[in-house]
Amino acid sequence: MVQVLVFLLLFAVAVFLFARQARQIRRNILLGRDANLTDHPGQRWRNVLLLALGQKKMFRKPLVAVLHLFVYTGFILINLEILEIVLDGLLGKHRLFVPLLGRLYPWLIGAFEVLAVLVIVGCAAFLLRRNVKKIPRLRSHDLDGWPRSDANTILITEIVLMTLFLTMNTADQVLQTRGLEHYAATGNFLVSGNFTAIFEGLSTGLLVAIERSAWWLHIIGVLAFLNYLPYSKHLHIILAFPNAYYADLNPKGTMENMPSVQHEVQLMMDPSLAAAAPAGDATPPKFGAKDVFDLTWKNLLDAYSCTECGRCSAACPANITGKKLSPRKIMMDTRDRLVAVGKNIHQHGSFQDDGKSLLRDYISEEALRACTTCNACVQECPVSINPLHIISQLRRHLVMEESSAPAEWNGMFSNIENNMAPWKFSPDDRDAWIHG
Template sequence: MQIVQQILFVLLAVAATFLFVRKVREIRRNINLGKDLEIKDNPSARWKNVLLLAFGQKKMFKRMTPAILHFFVYAGFVIINIEILEIILDGILGTHRLFAPYIGGLYNVLVGFFEILAALVLVSCVIFLIRRNILKLKRLNQSELDGWPKTDANLILTTEVVLMALLLTMNAADYNLQQLGAHHYQDTGAFWVSGLIAPLFSGMSETGLVLLERTCWWLHIAGIFAFLNYLPYSKHLHIVLAFPNAYYAKLVPQGKMVNMPEIQNEVLYMMEPDKAPADAAAAEPHRFGAKDITDLSWKSLMDAYSCTECGRCTANCPANMTGKKLSPRKIMMDTRDRMEEVGKNIDKNKTFVDDGKSLLHDYITTEELRACTSCNACVEACPVSIDPLSIILDLRRNLVMEESNAPQEWNSMFSNIENNMAPWKFSPDDRDKWAEELAAS
């Protein structure tokens, strides 16, 4: 019977790992659909970002209550996984609490610490569920979260509650089996949290306790494998991508826009025609700005996969505050959805076949893009410095430069800049007349 369990466990672990790796490759492929962008400058500052933003969650602590609760969940996720190593080895080798004989009394302390974290994770997730579904915080209940995004968040939180409850119940049943001297259950003593609930199962028979302990053990590890494979389909992929995303975050001054060399060259060639290349048409870009995801940089696409949909960007967006349609969170969600759609198209046809859709217009509207004030508040608010503004600017450039799609006020300004080299409708020759008139008076 034991060998059958070992075989089943190995098959489960191999299948879960295979499916996870396959999906990760798809996501990597989708991110690489973006344009090349070289980011190699100042590695020391970038590692500092990883430590402060991803590991330390520095920006999260601008709001203390959710920050503390999130830290408990984050720390539990990272540290409790150390115990999962023992569970996996037990499953493969057919052992039970493999590490206990080797580290003695320290084992009880470690598992006790893990249990405290598990209890904190459980309580934090319950509070998060209450905030979302009973208190209905505004930033967690906006229109872009209707349907699957809201279900996704609730499903993850509920899964965390169930996994932590299974872990504590398993340990409580284990302690009762130790008290009965059951075979295979070595004496490690009561753990710090499960020891408090162990009396609830003290009246059960040995057979019942073994069934309870084994059921919780299998459901716990199977749940972890299921969570592993659900992760790439969920907004909770940020658990993994937050670290590289923080590393590659912009280090330039906030709000600084990146000029397009193609446009700069056009101005240069106009001012100094002798510097224009012989084949000027060959030097023209494929497209000004971005219309679809393949026109964005790979960093913008990684941003989309890294978004946890927390809504801090939208909550701090002045355009959104005044009732305009722009939601930086929706920009990231739409970009990710379009990436997934393009990825499925490639999987089906081996290469991308034009589907008549694009990120611009089919997912993100002109109204949303025009509402942006380029203030950079969304980037500043994001816990891992995701940059919705770069996507907005690229899409807006396409609107203006490819489609000539801009409000009349903008077009008037553009014409003035082109003809008068200033936003105002005054000839350069007349620009100093005010000074002459002032001197005459």
């Protein structure tokens, strides 16, 4: 009964803390502007199945994709086994599902054990890629400090959790042969059943201690992992699904125009359209975005969903040629600013001006101006993140609110305004080159 009460308290505290943090993340995301992304539900569910669940984009690099699939599938399916552990803890039972599943039980646990081994192999390979082989996109200065240690911490934690799972099962298999009432016979497990000789010479008391310690450490580790997720890039394990569903379905080259500005341009090109101007058409109070409040909620969901894998920056022509722009850093900086705003709101009840903004304090003008709007970052992201949308909104604020643009841009803007083309030729002279 004491163990049940301890487990109940531990489980309740873990769930409460995770739920509280999840509410804060949801509140932070909803600080963004509204965006209607509910059209074409069939295509959106297809994105969830192919991109989030099927990891379609990952398979552009098959070896890495297979290793990631090991870890991902293991995480999803082995957590089904957590259900039995939780029920055992709450009810004071041991392997509650044995009577319910009968002969299927050892096969099911055996499959989980195979996945556990694959998770260990996959995590070990990723640790080697990050710290020994030192893949360039995983050694970038974008990841200096917490992001780099976060990735390693998660990989090591996964290896420890899977090892505890296998240790628990191995000790359990030996205890079953000794006739203890608490350890009912389940049949041989596919992986741990081959390692029982390691524990055969140990006393029953020590074996019970090993099995129980592995059981407790495993579930405590899982609950700790649950509460670590909201502070980690691995929150994408959860958010990749809604982020794929709410992805922008427009063609990659389509830019988001502001209707009021678009109408002014159309009037400039064809003044006869003035008569067809919609009633109530007015200039919006703000152009572009300066802080996270000016971005859409989808932009903020993107920031929380970022896996920090660096595929966007590795494909970015500006980044490749040494410019300051890194799409990954754009997403990380947006998330950092959003977290700071969330803490401000939590502390004061509502946001109090802290003298900072996403533009300049987190993301520099130099980085924004380096973007070629080629959409390579959008194309490469495995979880449907759009760094370009954030870049374009921040750049729109610079140009239209602050009149801050390089001299070359201002010349182009002036030519478009006066000549309706980027070049310094009047419309009447545009075809003069053909003469002679």
